[in-house]
Every structure is written in structure tokens, then in C-alpha cells.
Amino acid sequence: MVCMMKKNQAGLSLLEVLFSIAILAMMMAAIAGGFSQFNRVSVSQQYQTRAIQDAARMLEQVRKVANESGVTAATSATYWSTAGGTGWLETSAAQFNVLPEVERSITFPDGTAGNPLHVRATVTWQEQGNPKSYSMDMLVTERT
Amino acid sequence: MLHFKKLENKTMKKRQNKQKTLKRLGNEGGFALIWTLLICLLLFGLMTGFYSVTINDSKLSAVDTANTQAFYLAESAIDQKLAELRLGNTDPLLETALGTMGTFEAVYDADNHTITASGTSGDATRTATVILETGALSTPPGAEAALTAKGRLSIQDSYMTVDGNDHDLNGDDTSGTEMPGVAYYYTSSTTIGGGTNVKIGGNNSVPIASPYNPVSIELLPNANDQISVNAILGLPEDSHALDIYQSTSPPGAPLNNEIYYYTPTATGSAASVVSTINLGTAANPGSGILIVSRSNSWVQFTGYFRGLIMAHNAVFAANTQIVGGVVLMNSTSTVYGPSSIAAADPEAAAPSETEPVIKYSSEALSMLPTITGGYNDPNYVKLKHWADTTNNAAPRV
Numbered sequence: 001m002v003c004m005m006k007k008n009q010a011g012l013s014l015l016e017v018l019f020s021i022a023i024l025a026m027m028m029a030a031i032a033g034g035f036s037q038f039n040r041v042s043v044s045q046q047y048q049t050r051a052i053q054d055a056a057r058m059l060e061q062v063r064k065v066a067n068e069s070g071v072t073a074a075t076s077a078t079y080w081s082t083a084g085g086t087g088w089l090e091t092s093a094a095q096f097n098v099l100p101e102v103e104r105s106i107t108f109p110d111g112t113a114g115n116p117l118h119v120r121a122t123v124t125w126q127e128q129g130n131p132k133s134y135s136m137d138m139l140v141t142e143r144t
Numbered sequence: 145m146l147h148f149k150k151l152e153n154k155t156m157k158k159r160q161n162k163q164k165t166l167k168r169l170g171n172e173g174g175f176a177l178i179w180t181l182l183i184c185l186l187l188f189g190l191m192t193g194f195y196s197v198t199i200n201d202s203k204l205s206a207v208d209t210a211n212t213q214a215f216y217l218a219e220s221a222i223d224q225k226l227a228e229l230r231l232g233n234t235d236p237l238l239e240t241a242l243g244t245m246g247t248f249e250a251v252y253d254a255d256n257h258t259i260t261a262s263g264t265s266g267d268a269t270r271t272a273t274v275i276l277e278t279g280a281l282s283t284p285p286g287a288e289a290a291l292t293a294k295g296r297l298s299i300q301d302s303y304m305t306v307d308g309n310d311h312d313l314n315g316d317d318t319s320g321t322e323m324p325g326v327a328y329y330y331t332s333s334t335t336i337g338g339g340t341n342v343k344i345g346g347n348n349s350v351p352i353a354s355p356y357n358p359v360s361i362e363l364l365p366n367a368n369d370q371i372s373v374n375a376i377l378g379l380p381e382d383s384h385a386l387d388i389y390q391s392t393s394p395p396g397a398p399l400n401n402e403i404y405y406y407t408p409t410a411t412g413s414a415a416s417v418v419s420t421i422n423l424g425t426a427a428n429p430g431s432g433i434l435i436v437s438r439s440n441s442w443v444q445f446t447g448y449f450r451g452l453i454m455a456h457n458a459v460f461a462a463n464t465q466i467v468g469g470v471v472l473m474n475s476t477s478t479v480y481g482p483s484s485i486a487a488a489d490p491e492a493a494a495p496s497e498t499e500p501v502i503k504y505s506s507e508a509l510s511m512l513p514t515i516t517g518g519y520n521d522p523n524y525v526k527l528k529h530w531a532d533t534t535n536n537a538a539p540r541v
Contacts, residue, residue, distance in 0.1 A: 013176065020180035027184050034191055038198045045205045052212050059216060070374075070382030109243070116223040120243065136213060137243040139220035141227045142380040143527040 044127060050097040051123040051134035057096060058106060058121035059138045061088060066117070066140045074119070074140065075112035081105075099125035109137070116141040210268035213245045217263025218272045221248035222527070225259045229278070229525045230517065237261075258531055273531040281519040283509040284452060286376025287469040289327035289362060290346060290504035294371040295475040297328035300414075301339035303499035304460060304481030308346020308360060311503040313450055313511075315467045321506040322347050327362040336361070342481070346504070373405075373437055373454060376471050378519030378526070385516045386435070394419040398430030398447065403513050405435040412442040414480050417459055423447035423466070433512055440474065445500075450508045460500035462486070468508035 065074040073079070081087035089104045102125045110118040116139040124133040225237050229252060237250040246265035253260065257278045262271040286292065290308040299306075310320030325346035326336060336342070336356070345351030346360040374383050389405040412418040421443055424430030429448035436443045436455040445453065446461035453466060456474040460466075462482045472479070481500050488496035514520050 016174065016176040020176045023180050024183065027187050031187055031191060034194065038194050041198050042201065045201055048205060048209065052209055056212060056216070068381070070380055072382035116220070116227045118242075135243070136216060137220070137245050138216045139223045139242065141223040142382075143223070143226060 040128065047099055047125060047127055047132065048134065050099055051125065051132075052136070054093070054096050054099070054102070054104060054123045055121040055134060055136040058089075058093065058104060058123075059119060059136060059140075061092075062106065062117075062119050062121075062138070063140055063143075066142050067144055071115050071117050071140060071142055072112075074117060075108060099123065101126040206266075207268065210266040211270060213265035214263040214268040214270040215272075217242060217246050217248040217265060218261045218270045219263070221250040221261035221263060222259055222272065222274055224248070225250040225252055225261065226276075226525060226527065229276075230523055232523050257528075275528045275531045276525055277528045278525050280514075280522050280524055281378065283321075283506055284376055284469075284471075284512070284519050285378050286454075286471050287452060287509060288364070289324040289469070290502045291326050291470050291472070291479070293326075293328035293472040293474075293477045294364070294376070295329055295473070295477060296331055297326065297336065297472065298476060298478045299326075299336045299342050300478060300480045301341065302481035302483055303341045303462070303485050304479070305343045305351050305499055305501045306345070307351050307501065308344075308504045309348060309350075310507075311467055311505040312507055313467060313505065315465055315501075315503050315505075318507075323504045324362040325351065325356075325360040325504075327364055329365075330363040341499070371473055371475075373435055373473070376454060376473070377433075377515055378524055379515065379517055383517055385518065389435075394421050394436075394443070395434070398422060398424035398428070398449075399432040399434060399451070400430070401451075401511070401513055402432045403435070403515070404432065405437065406443075408436065408438045408441045408443065411438065411440045414442055414457070414459055414478065417442045417444040420444040420446060420461070423449035423464065426465070429465075429467075431508075431511075433515075437473070450505070451512055452509060460502075462497035462500065464500035466500075466502045467505045469504055470502050 062074050065079065079088060081089050089106065093104050102123060105122045107120045107122065108118060109120050118137065119140055120135055120137050122133060122135040124131060126132070220242055221237060224240070228237065234252050234254060236252070237248075239247045239249045241247050246263060248261065248263040250259055250261035252258075257276045258273055259276065260271065260273045262269055286294070291306045306325040308323040308325035309317055310322055312318045323346055325344040328336075336344070336354075340353045343351035343353050344356045344360045349357040349360045372381060373386060374381055377386075379385055386403070386405050389403045390407055391405065392407055392409050394406050395404045406421075408418045410418045418441060421434070421436075423434075423445055424447045426448050429450050431450040433451055434449070434453045439456055441456050442459065443455060444459040444461055445466070446464050448464070449466045449468070451468045452471065453468075454471045454473060456472065457478045458470065458472065459480045462485055482497070485499055486494070486497045488494065512520065518524065
């Protein structure tokens, strides 16, 4: 009788262990997926923050140029970007926070004749193989 | 005997309890599941923690994004209202959308000369207040002394007097707005005067030869501030308000309270100036704003003038008197007076010469012709400084 009980106990333990392993495996898989998702969201937020900072710096540069040399000077396409890569976006802006495969552009949605000038700073980058972009708008006139 | 039996029973009970406990400890059935449950609870707690951190980060990120966008919307409202004020529109700027970022609005307070602007993006609203310099100024913002150089300055060893003390229209010293004689951007390569014949005074110090009284000289903080013609006269950098006054020829006659914008076609040198401009006579001095603008151009000025002269370099002839101010615009501007002053010659009945004099005069500068959109236009507006940068940002939840 004692022997039988011992045998039964051993069988239950094995079943328990198998159950436990299965539950733990499922839990670990869920956690691994969760971690991966959290990491993805965290990286995405970091990139978004950097993109906002980039766009804000670009707009501040537009304001600086407008105050120093007039609004018309701020619309100079060659000041921002040149074929030879010597424009402000390709030199100074390139030292900003690094985003993967980042591209920056300054555009004027309402044309270049307006005063105040409608300026749009756009940052595009690659995030897990997908293109992402962030744009920020501002009106600029000479303040001083 | 009875006592012995009782003792035996007690010992038996103790033994039985001990065996029960050992049996319970020996039975490990369900223990692995309990451990699994505990580990699962732990992992669930961890997951919940990470989830909560991620959600919180997402919220913070969204609030920061909205706050930044709201800030630039408020900035946009300031610029929009500034541009409208320059066109004489003082009405409140109603809620206006900018792209898909959000909306902005602004109110101009004419009594306090402030713009209070706000931008709204999502739940975030930011407000900014700026103080403006509005209405016509009495003197050009670029004239900061009797002789102002927006870049480096070199006054060559020659006969010349520069006096920043305030003078009336006749050139007589009067108590008013005392200014420095010379203001310039200082670098170690800059020299003012090379001998004893250049005299500088100002800020209640009479003109004296080198070493000059320090109160007579002001060092400007940077070379690029207001170096353009437009900036000196308070115009936007890309303004074309002065285009109508431009000419490639020097003025044929002394100015009569007018603006003349001479753009020489050649540069010349101090010894070979491109033209000599007759400013007027002592009895009938010229007046107004005379601009000679060409980088490294050289022009000689002779005669009597009341008002503002702007040039890149200047040669002043003997017997020249300018009451008002002179502003130089080169990155390094050079000024010459005559190298000698002739004494009176009784035989030829020629009077003695006097050294050229530049006398600051707030009165002469306040009478300059009105420039549309410039410092003396009633609609003149520029941002003086921020009054409030608290910017009621949305709380970071």
C-alpha cells in the first residue's frame, strides 16, 4: 500500500513538472514578446523626440537667418541645400542627434513671397525598415 | 503505575505528531505548481511594471510633442501679429490654424506695447508675451555716437575732431543727449588716430587728442550688428523702401532735407576718391540722409551738413562740419581728415583752414526725412524683449 502511494506521488510530480514547464514556457514567450514590444515603443519614442529636436533647431535657424539677413534670405534654397552637399542642412544640421538614414528639408508651403513666411521643417528617418517622418510649421518675420 | 502510563501516552502522542509532520514534509505533491504560480506572479508583476513605464513614457512623449508644437504656434502668432502691426493692423488675431499642428491667436496691447500670443496643440497650450518697441523713434537706431563704425574702425593720423556731446543745429554745444564721440567694434588690429591731431570727445568730455577719455569711446559688442543700410535706419533687412532714392551718380547739389542713396560704380582709394560731394555752405548747409554705399568705396565730403551720413570709408576735407552723425559700414572702415591745415595767408587774403568736425546732434537727427517702414515711421515695430516666458505648458502626467 505504501509502495503504491509512493508510486502515485512520483507520477503526479512528473505531470506537475510537465505542466509547470508548459506554463512557464508560455509565460516566458509572452514576456519575450512584451519586452520586444516595449523596446520597439521605447526606440520609437526616442526617435520621435530626436526628430522634434531636429525640426525645432531647423526652425530656429530659419529665424536666425530671417533676423540677420531678412525673410527673403531665409528662402534661399542654396543656403539650405546644395548639389555639392555644402548647404546648412548637409553641414551644420548633420551634427544633430543621429537618426537612422535621416533626411531633413525646409519647405515653404505657401510659397516664398509671404511675410510672415510659412516655414515647414521636415525630418524623415527609417525605423525598423519603415520610413517615418515628422514635420513642424512656423511663421517667421524679421523681429528686430 | 498510573503516572507511568500517563507518561507513556504523552511520549506516544509526541511521536505521532512528529511522524505526521515528517509525512507532511515528505509529500511534495503540487509543489512544482505552487512554485510555477509564484514565478508567474513575479513575472506578471514585472510585465505590469514595464507596461506601466512604457505607457507613461508614451504619455510624456505625447505631452512634450504637443508642448513643443504649441510653443512654435505661439511664436508664429507673435510673428503674424508683428507683420500685421507693421501694416497698421492692431486688431486681435483670431484663432488661426497652421498646418495640422494646431491653432494660434494673439492680442496686441497698445497701452503696454505688448503682444500676448498663445498656441494650442492637442491638450497643450502655451502662452508668450513680448514687449515691443513701437512708434517712431527720434534718432536712427544705428547712430550710436558722433562717428559710429559697425565694423572695425581706423582713423588715420590727420586733422579731425569728433565730438559726441549733444549740439544744436548750429553746432553749438547744448545739454541734451550726450553720446560717445566714437563707437566701433574693437579688435586688437583697430587703431584710432595715429598721432596728436585727431581729437575725440563725448559724454561730457571735451574733445582731446590721444590718449582719449574712455567715456568718449564705446566698444560695440559685435561686428555684424546693424551693418546694413536698412538695419541702421530700422528697416527690415530685405526692405526695398530705399530703392527709390538710389542713384549711381553723386548728388549734384547739396541736399535739402531729402534722402540720397549714392551707389558708386567704382571703389577708388583714399588718395583717389571716386567723387567729392559738396555738402553745402556754412550759411546754407545741406540736410537730410546721405548714403554712399559700395563696399570699399572712397568718397570725399566737403562743406557743411545737418543730418546723417552713411558710407563705407570717408575722407573729410578741411572746413567740413557735420552736425548730426556719421555711420560707417565696412567690416573695417577707414577715415581720413586733411594731413595739414593751412594757416591764414594775408598776402593772398586766404583765411586759415579749420579741421573737419563731426558733432553729434540729437536735434538734427530727429529732423531727418521719414522713411516708410523705417525707425521714424509711426508704424515702426520691433521686438524689444520677452516679458513672460513662463509659458503655461501642459503638465507632464
